[in-house]
Amino acid sequence: MFSKSKINEPGPKSSGTDSGTTATSSDTKSSPKSGSDMSTTPNSSPKTKPNPSILSSDLTITGNLRTTGDIQVEGTVQGDIRAHLLTVGETANIEGEIVADDIVVTGRVVGKVRGLKVRLTSTARVEGDIIHKTIAIESGAHFEGSVQRAEDPLASGRQDSSGLQRPAASPAPAVPRPAAAGPGPSSMSETKSS
Numbered sequence: 001m002f003s004k005s006k007i008n009e010p011g012p013k014s015s016g017t018d019s020g021t022t023a024t025s026s027d028t029k030s031s032p033k034s035g036s037d038m039s040t041t042p043n044s045s046p047k048t049k050p051n052p053s054i055l056s057s058d059l060t061i062t063g064n065l066r067t068t069g070d071i072q073v074e075g076t077v078q079g080d081i082r083a084h085l086l087t088v089g090e091t092a093n094i095e096g097e098i099v100a101d102d103i104v105v106t107g108r109v110v111g112k113v114r115g116l117k118v119r120l121t122s123t124a125r126v127e128g129d130i131i132h133k134t135i136a137i138e139s140g141a142h143f144e145g146s147v148q149r150a151e152d153p154l155a156s157g158r159q160d161s162s163g164l165q166r167p168a169a170s171p172a173p174a175v176p177r178p179a180a181a182g183p184g185p186s187s188m189s190e191t192k193s194s
Helices: 004-008 025-030 185-193
Strands: 053-055 060-062 070-073 076-078 081-088 093-095 098-105 108-110 113-120 125-127 130-137 142-144 147-149
Touching: none
Parallel strands: 053 070, 060 076, 070 081, 076 093, 081 098, 093 108, 098 113, 108 125, 113 130, 125 142, 130 147
Antiparallel strands: none
16 A cells, blocks of 8 residues: 555655665765655754854953853953853953853853853852852862852742842841931931830
8 A cells, every 4th residue: 555665755756766765875865855864954953053152352241141042251241141051261251140051160250150060160260159050160260159059050039020130039028117217326216116
């Protein structure tokens, strides 16, 4: 009823074959219609990743960066960065929070670092807290701050729809303060005594 060649080859038959099983190598190269050839064409490959965005060493950015792709920073960024893979180059200087699935620091970061995998190379200079799932710190790296392991380090400090950063869990509930009657220590003592 159905032949094997009709099932395996969804495209039209080439003129030089009688049953589709004796195709020469020149026929398969010129005809990208077979099932195996379709998966190797560049347009149909879903695994193709775009190249990382590179911020060169002479570039200074003031503001936040957000992408679902990869970023390689060689210049200066004054703001928060969120990416899939973040590479902080040797000449980079970042002042702000960095959040990524995978973070490699070889330059300078002043701010909180949150990532599933965090690696500080021997030339890294980090001044801030690191929240991670796995971490590697090479000998010679300079680090000032605290290190905390979390199962989901990307969940803490998520931003709400207005773009304001909210803490994941506050240590103590906020107590509303009554409005002070006027400036000075006397109004503070009145607030404390009531």
